[in-house]
Amino acid sequence: MDNLVSTEWLAAELGKPDLVVLDCTTYLPTEKGNAPDGFRSAHLPGARLFNIDRIADPHTDLPHMVPTPAHFAKMIGALGVSNDTRVVFYDQHGLRASPRGWWMMRLFGHERAAVLDGGLPKWQREGRPVETGDAPDATPATFIPDMVAKRLAGIGDIKRIVRQGGGEALILDARSKARFDGTAPEPRAGLPSGHMPGAASLPAADIVNPDGTMKDVATLKALFAARGADGERPIVTSCGSGVTATVLTLGALRAGLPEPSVYDGSWTEWAGRPETPKETSAS
Structure with missing residues (x-):
């Protein structure tokens, strides 16, 4: 199927x-x-x-x-x-x-x-x-x-990836670029915008056509490659609360990449924790 x-x-x-x-x-x-x-x-x-x-x-x-x-x-x-x-x-x-x-x-x-x-x-x-x-x-x-545990990532996994400088895995963030950059507010009250150090922005909306269909395979491959997805380094997808991250997971499979894991807590969990590092485009 x-x-x-x-x-x-x-x-x-x-x-x-x-x-x-x-x-x-x-x-x-x-x-x-x-x-x-x-x-x-x-x-x-x-x-x-x-x-x-x-x-x-x-x-x-x-x-x-x-x-x-x-x-x-x-x-x-x-x-x-x-x-x-x-x-x-x-x-x-x-x-x-x-x-x-x-x-x-x-x-x-x-x-x-x-x-x-x-x-x-x-x-x-x-x-x-x-x-x-x-x-x-x-x-x-x-x-x-x-x-299938490898399809799920937790905050401990993300902390390790960030601590190691991103070499272990590529974090792809499905939120809007403005939320990723820290220039637009998060939809959840009291939550700062920004991103995890080393993460790359690939808004879920960018891999979907205006009619709500997913973009063609060649376009998907180019979009993922431009963010550093090379088919070798594992990918972890993230977003605001673990929903649109799965759009990227589906898109990665369509592009012929190994299946990413999904950070379920995503930015809502990461940004809400005092000990986690956060960056903005100005930082």
Whole structure:
């Protein structure tokens, strides 16, 4: 199963018993609206809502952190996903948060997962059918997780990379260049902007076309290469809270690079810790 599927492909596969379609959308604190209301307004036929704020670690103040394997298995099983299920994630915004769901499936050992290129907006522009209201309860399924630890990075990993001067791995930051530089505020109140020493800026928006589809492979290769991705040094992706970092992870795979790990706590965790070094473009 390809990691990125087209609306044409999905339209032909909808309704097959081994396929589950999940809306994985998130809104920044500064944005109006929320994922459940957006889902009720319009969703793909038969889709269910993958709520990243609920399918998360309930024992931390950090936003939508990865849950334990047991908690993930319970939540994803309740959505009707088993180890034999093909899962396609889409986004109400195009291609922004949907890779988070795709990456979580991969983190817990499930490779039969994909992202819908262009998301709900492309689907609707093409005049394809949608449904409204809440999704009916799914028939529960059994999902047995097999966590692939190398796909997840923690703050200790980032501290080590920064301390060693970046030679161990390349940190790619998916936030806007202005937030990376420290010239624009973070969307979370009280959090300074800036970046980790040695990190490189590759905004997730730069690898996505205006229509919400991912850029072509040649362009992706050039964008990653320009930031120092050479296929040899491992990559760790980061962002504000571990969501758009996964857009870069998907893009790196599309570009033929080894799969990056994702720093789940991302800038929200790093910037909120007093002992971590932070830089701005002026520092």
